[in-house]
Amino acid sequence: MTESKGICAPCWQPVLAGIGIGITMVLAFYLAGRGIGVTGATTAMAASLQHWLLPRLTESSAYLSAYVAPGTNPLGGWLMYQLAGLLAGSFVAALATGHLRLEVLRGPNIGVPARLALAFSGGVLVGFAARFARGCTSGEALVGGAQLSVGAWIFMICVFAGGFATAWFVRREWL
Amino acid sequence: MMGPLAKTGEIPQTLDLWLAVFPIGFLFGYFVQRSGFTDARKIAAVFYLKDVDVPVVMLTAIVVGMLGLFGLSLLGLLDFSRVYLLPTYLGPMAVGGLLFGAGMAMGGFCPGTSVAAVVTGKLDALVFLIGVFLGTLVFGDFYPLWKDFYLSGYQGVYRLTDLLHLGLAPTMLLVILFTVGVSMGLRRLQQHFWHNVERKPSPRGRALTAAALASAAVAAFLIPTQAFFAVENTAGSMGGWTMPWADPFEKVMLDPLAAGEVVYRHSDRTRCFDLRSPSEFEQGHLRDARNMTASELAEKTFLPGTVVLAYAQNDDPSLRSTVKALRQRGVRAFGVEGGFQALKPYYMEPITGPLEKSLGGERVAALRSYRALMAPTQPAAAPQPDPPAGRQAP
Numbered sequence: 001m002t003e004s005k006g007i008c009a010p011c012w013q014p015v016l017a018g019i020g021i022g023i024t025m026v027l028a029f030y031l032a033g034r035g036i037g038v039t040g041a042t043t044a045m046a047a048s049l050q051h052w053l054l055p056r057l058t059e060s061s062a063y064l065s066a067y068v069a070p071g072t073n074p075l076g077g078w079l080m081y082q083l084a085g086l087l088a089g090s091f092v093a094a095l096a097t098g099h100l101r102l103e104v105l106r107g108p109n110i111g112v113p114a115r116l117a118l119a120f121s122g123g124v125l126v127g128f129a130a131r132f133a134r135g136c137t138s139g140e141a142l143v144g145g146a147q148l149s150v151g152a153w154i155f156m157i158c159v160f161a162g163g164f165a166t167a168w169f170v171r172r173e174w175l
Numbered sequence: 176m177m178g179p180l181a182k183t184g185e186i187p188q189t190l191d192l193w194l195a196v197f198p199i200g201f202l203f204g205y206f207v208q209r210s211g212f213t214d215a216r217k218i219a220a221v222f223y224l225k226d227v228d229v230p231v232v233m234l235t236a237i238v239v240g241m242l243g244l245f246g247l248s249l250l251g252l253l254d255f256s257r258v259y260l261l262p263t264y265l266g267p268m269a270v271g272g273l274l275f276g277a278g279m280a281m282g283g284f285c286p287g288t289s290v291a292a293v294v295t296g297k298l299d300a301l302v303f304l305i306g307v308f309l310g311t312l313v314f315g316d317f318y319p320l321w322k323d324f325y326l327s328g329y330q331g332v333y334r335l336t337d338l339l340h341l342g343l344a345p346t347m348l349l350v351i352l353f354t355v356g357v358s359m360g361l362r363r364l365q366q367h368f369w370h371n372v373e374r375k376p377s378p379r380g381r382a383l384t385a386a387a388l389a390s391a392a393v394a395a396f397l398i399p400t401q402a403f404f405a406v407e408n409t410a411g412s413m414g415g416w417t418m419p420w421a422d423p424f425e426k427v428m429l430d431p432l433a434a435g436e437v438v439y440r441h442s443d444r445t446r447c448f449d450l451r452s453p454s455e456f457e458q459g460h461l462r463d464a465r466n467m468t469a470s471e472l473a474e475k476t477f478l479p480g481t482v483v484l485a486y487a488q489n490d491d492p493s494l495r496s497t498v499k500a501l502r503q504r505g506v507r508a509f510g511v512e513g514g515f516q517a518l519k520p521y522y523m524e525p526i527t528g529p530l531e532k533s534l535g536g537e538r539v540a541a542l543r544s545y546r547a548l549m550a551p552t553q554p555a556a557a558p559q560p561d562p563p564a565g566r567q568a569p
Contacts, residue, residue: 011228014228017232018231021207021210022239024199025239030180030243030253031191032181032199033179033259042304046311050315062504063316081195086290088201089204089208090208091295092201093205094213099213100295102296104298105216116302119284119299120303121281122282122303123278123282123304123307124306124307124310126275127311127313127314128313129270133271134268137275137286137287137288141233145233145234146239146243147260148350149262150263150265151264151265152263154263154265154268154269155271158268158269158271158273159276161272162272163277165273165277167223170280170281173281
C-alpha cells in the first residue's frame with residue numbers, strides 16, 4: 001500500500017483500481033456503445049432544475065433550451081441511469097469499508113467554512129470548464145483517452161497543468 | 176454476440192438502461208470509492224506530488240479501455256463504427272482543461288468523484304457539486320458570450336494515430352509506454368519530495384512489467400492494423416479532396432462521399448433529414464433519415480454538437496437556405512449536393528464498376544464503410560417491418 005494509509009485505510013492498489021475502471025469502460029463500450037460519464041447527467045440535472053425554477057430564462061437560453069425542449073426527457077437518459085448506479089456502487093463500497101460518515105474532509109490547517117468556500121468555488125470552475133471540454137475526467141479524459149482522441153489527451157494534460165499551477169495558491173487548504 | 180449490444184439490437188432498450196445502473200454505473204462508483212477518490216485530500220495531494228494515485232489510476236484505466244475497445248473490434252466482437260466517438264475541439268479543450276484543473280486543485284474533486292463522495296456523506300463534496308451545477312448554468316445562460324470560442328478548433332474525430340501518422344498498434348504501444356513511464360516517474364518524484372512511498376517495486380514486479388512491455392512491443396509490430404480506420408484524418412485533405420471538418424463552416428453543400436464521411440465520423444450525433452415528399456421518402460431513403468419539410472427542419476431545436484445532414488430530391492434552393500438558417504442558430508448543418516439523385520448510386524444501389532473506377536481504391540474502401548451506416552437495412556424477407564405511419568401519406 002502506498003501513502004494511502006493515512007488518507008483512506010484499506011485503499012486499493014492504484015493499478016488494480018485503474019484496471020477495474022478500465023474494464024467498466026469496456027463494458028460500457030460493448031453493452032451500450034458509449035462511454036462512462038458524469039457531466040452529461042449533471043448538465044441535464046442543472047438544466048431541469050433551472051427550468052423548474054425559472055422556466056422562461058431556461059427556454060430562452062440558446063444552450064440549455066435544447067435540454068428541456070418539449071418532448072425531451074432530460075432526466076431519462078442513459079447517463080442518468082449510470083449515475084444512479086454510480087451512487088449505489090460508491091455507497092455500497094463505503095458501507096462495506098466503514099467510510100459512511102457525515103463529515104467535511106480538509107487539510108490540517110484550514111477551517112470548515114474556508115474549506116467549503118473553496119470547494120464551492122472549485123465546483124463552479126469545474127462545472128463551467130467541463131462544458132468547454134465537452135466532458136469531465138471520466139467522460140472526456142478516460143473515454144476519449146482510450147479512444148486515442150487528441151482532444152481528450154490535450155484536455156488531460158491541461159487538467160494537470162492547471163492543477164499544478166493552482167496548487168501553490170491553495171496549499172494552506174491541503175498541506 | 177456482436178457489440179455494442181444495445182445498438183446491434185441484441186438487447187432491448189430497457190435492458191440497456193438497467194445495464195447502465197448495473198454493472199456499469201455500480202462498478203464505476205465502487206472502484207472510485209475503493210481507489211480512495213471520495214476523499215478530496217487524496218485527489219488534491221497529486222498536485223503536491225504527495226500521492227500520485229490519481230494519474231496512475233486514470234492512465235491505467237485508459238490503457239485497459241483502449242486495449243478492450245480496439246481489441247474487441249479487431250477480434251470482430253465489437254462494431255467500432257457504432258461506438259460513440261468523442262470529437263476534438265482543440266482550443267476549448269485546452270482552455271477547459273486548464274480551468275478544470277484549477278477548479279480541481281481548489282475543490283479537491285472532479286464531477287464524478289464528488290457525486291461518489293456525496294453519497295458517502297462528504298459535505299465538502301455536496302458543496303462542490305452545487306458549485307458544479309452553478310458553473311454549468313453560468314455557462315449555459317451566458318452562452319452567447321463564449322459561443323464562438325466554444326465552437327472553435329473543431330477537428331472531428333481526430334486520433335493520436337492521425338496526429339502521429341502512425342498505425343494503430345504502434346500508437347497503442349506508445350500510450351502504454353507513456354503510462355508506465357509517467358506512473359513510475361511520478362511515484363519516484365513522490366518518494367523524492369515526501370519520502371512516503373512504503374511499497375518499493377519488487378524485482379519480480381519489475382520483471383513482470385518488462386515482460387508485459389516486451390510482448391506488447393512484439394504484438395505492436397505483428398498485428399496488421401494499418402487498415403483499421405477507413406480514412407485517416409490527415410490534416411484535412413486526402414487526394415486533393417478537402418475534408419469538410421477542416422473548417423466546419425466552410426462548406427455548406429457536400430458531395431455524396433463527403434456526406435458519408437460526416438455520418439461516419441459523427442455516427443452518434445448526426446441526424447439525417449429527408450426533405451422530399453412522403454411518397455418519395457417511402458420509396459427509399461438513407462438509413463435513419465427522418466422525413467419533414469424544409470420549414471419544419473429550419474425551426475427544429477437540436478442538442479449542442481448535433482450534426483445535421485439534409486437532402487432534397489436534387490439541388491433544391493430551399494435546402495440551401497434551410498441549412499444556412501440552421502447554421503445561423505449555431506447548428507452544424509450540411510446539405511447534400513445533387514440531393515437524393517446524387518446519393519442514390521453511392522448508397523442506395525450496388526456500387527457499379529464506373530463509379531468504382533471514378534473514385535479509385537482508397538475512396539471505394541471509404542465508401543464501403545460509409546455504406547454500412549447509410550445504406551438502408553435490407554428488409555428481412557417478405558413484409559416490410561417499417562411502421563405503417565409513413566405509408567398512408569399521399
